Amino acid sequence: MPNRDGQSLTIAFVGSGGSGVMTAGKMLLDAAARYGWYGYNARSSGPQIRGGEAAAFVRLAVDPVETPGDVVDVILAFDWQNVERFAAELPLAPESIIVTDPAQGEVPAALAASGARILSLPIKEIAASQPGWRANMVGLGAAAAAAGLPSEALGAVLGGVIGRKGEAAIQASMAAIEAGARAAGEWGLGLELPAPRTSGAARWNLSGNEAAAFGALRGGVRFCAAYPITPATELLEWLAPRIARTGGLLIQAEDEIASINMCIGASFGGVPSITATAGPGLSLMVETLGLAVSSETPLVVVDVMRAGPSTGIPTKSEQSDLNIAVYGLHGDAPHLVVAPTSIVDCVFTTQWAVHLAEAIQTPCIVLSDQALGQARAICDRPDDAPFRAERLLADGCGDGPYQRYADTPSGISPAAVPGMAGGEHTAEGLEHGARGLPSAQASDHQVQLDKRLRKLTDYDFGDAWAEIEGEGDLAVLTWGSITGPAREAIARLEAEGGKARLIALRLLSPIQPARLAQALTGVRRLMVLEQSHGAQFHKYLRAHVDLPDEVTVFHRPGPLPIRTHEVHERLRALA
Amino acid sequence: MREARACTPQDYKSDVKPVWCPGCGDFSVLAAVTRAFASMGLETHRTALISGIGCSSRIPAYTSTYGFHGVHGRALAAASGLKLARPDLTVVAFGGDGDGFSIGGNHFLHACRRNVDLTYVIMDNQVYGMTKGQASPTTEPDWCESKLTPAGPGVTPIQPVPLSIACGANFVARGFSGDPNMIARLIVDAIRHPGFSVVQVLSPCVTFRPEQKDWKGAVHPYGREPADNPMLAMHAALEDDGFGVGIFYAGNRPPFAPQAEATASVEQLEAEFAP
């Protein structure tokens, strides 16, 4: 049963071909951010590059939210063209409201069947009544008013959207917004959210892709070579001008293999490097990631996961690249895999990934996904974390020839970077001895394999390895974007007097059996939660850790999000 | 290939409606392909269209032949494999400038060199359409409309026609989407010409490069007979301004078509293991 607590509201704009759905959704979120609310914005669209059917979901809330909500409270439709494409993403309850333009025909049966209340708003007619009034502004005004967002907040963001068209256009749009607001005012829906909490904290409005790119810059990345691929492209496009402004460089390469090899080259030269891709691109990169493992060259690859396998569903989210991220390299090639738990956590986790990759001299895959990457959230400004790219550099190189791959106690050997006199060596993908000279000796292979494993297993990852909250003998074990609904479901359970722990792994590889065992102490019933058809996470856990006796696995592939109420219902059944 | 019954272009269209933007040059290529196939009377079940990833690569689903919508940049490798294993089929590869010359560059080089008897149609709009507007390898160095390369790619673009000749393709032609009948004829000639045939089609992207509307005025007949000497063809191609349409090169290299005749059974091979 979906939850309506009056603390959040989910509005969906739907429409097609020039109706401006995406712009309306983004403006609503941006205005809410200015006003002081929190919020979340996701989008869906048809396969057309222009003019396609589109849906923009905006969840507005008094407290930070990380999920689209259980149901859509208000659909505001500019038209109903091909809306069946989104029917499964528009869950409605009988308490929901459908605002429809009578000029656009009947509300589709699939949506009307919910029993939601249908209201008329002659958007097209209102927009046509004055020059310069656009339908999406009218609809936006109505939606904002229904939420209790004052029109002035929309006015504050209008300049950024149409400012270049001049003052007259801005005024016309404002008038259209107010006309929409007036119409909505007559509905008396009572859905208005409480006034924003005033808090001192500065807030940010950003997407997961932007957050990851920013985190990389915070971490000290100054080189990126990349190839566009959905849904990672926005990360690269955000990074391109900004890495240049910090004195770095972004190169569009001819493909993913070139990208990752350019990055390994730059990193060999001492410059912290990153690339971003999706599943198909990661598949192409794995050989070179193995080279990074063997040559002990730091690298960061952000994989913004789409539904797989193969070309899959490029615009939809899934957690099915876990296997390739962890196991995809040939040979025994231990390396780092981390995953952000929310949109804002993309900042920290990517920054941490840069630090870890440089510290441990190995590649780190950051498993983001489309649900994080292409959605936007209003969140509290994340504090900077003390994690920077700090490669252990060879200092004076000791007696005798420099040993790049010296067998140190920690497994991490000081790195010489071209430019350092006395540190000349050849980095190797061939197995090698301590100096880096190719070797087929059993002893060298053993030593180097042990070294490359030890530097990971002996490393102190600190508290960031997982987010652990709550108490009780019931726990949810999850990772990535699914942390959002898990967290909300547990909060709901607690509000009902129940108890559950949340364990959301940020560090997926090397897995931490001892620390996980400690986190699971006292847990009798465990829910493993993930978005993959093959239950990849559950199988990964079973391979490496002891789980409690009673384990329920709730797993489902994309493209539909796993919603809070689905997790909550299952938790209640277990509790 | 067999040129059997007379049919209409409509017979070569599937019932799938293209999702290309209205105004896309690729519609003309689809029209040209169906007209070419109809004119040759190709059998749909003996014809295969192979493509990679991108707007242009959607074309196989819009035709009624066999099709393979593969991964980005590898259409030529898949097409080569198909034709080598099944020389009885008519195999035509399709893709855009990004798919073909960026990630597909290596395979393009070797497909030209290998000279398997197949045809490659490149829909060149000098942009990456599907990922929403980045520069491609045929984009001019100072095109600043992409967020990924806001200062312009700054790199010399690939020229598909001279590149094809230099790499060893056996037939090289250029067409323009404003004249689908000419493209149809080029495709027929390309398919009929033995070896690896390249047809570059200038095919404007109405969404990301609306200025390409001006190509209509820039396109002109190439104005020469197809050369059969690669050096002469190369020279003329390099002199061309990139908008000359026609056949630049029709060479005489024998196509790569290894044939093996069975001369032993598997059982007979056992004899090798006997001491």
Place this chain on the structure above:
Amino acid sequence: MTATRIRRCAADLGLFLAHAVELEAEAAARYDELADSLEAHNNPEVARLFRELAGHGRSHRDQVAGIAAAHGPLPKVAPWDFDWGGAAESPEAPTFEDVHYLMTPHHALALALRCETRARDYYAAVAEETDQPGIARLARSFAEEEESHVALVRQWLDRFPPPPPGWDEDPDPPNYNE
């Protein structure tokens, strides 16, 4: 179209009929494709218009085909061998560069007007250039048919004045991420 150019089809009835059938068939097929394309891009009003124009084109094509059938087997002409008087395709066929996913009925009808006018002019030119009375008669009647289409489209066009500037503005850019 230069009045002095002798079209090949002005010299042979079978060839002329082959051209006429193709002229109509290509136009009808193209209108259908445009209707499909605009439907897929959520412009149902213009899609419906194009569908209607396709219907008219098909009946005209059938009409011409009927006349051609009475004549007997037509010569087979490869698509690139048709002589359209300098144009790349059937004079009556709309070209893809004339469309925009946000186009209004006005634009569609203006496009149709251009197409019908070109078709009329083509047939009229053939009637001018031919020295065969049979061809001239047919070409003139086809030209008159096209003229009636021109008049009809003009009437429809009266109902759809040009839209105000900004009709092609889409608040959502294709690469929407800010």
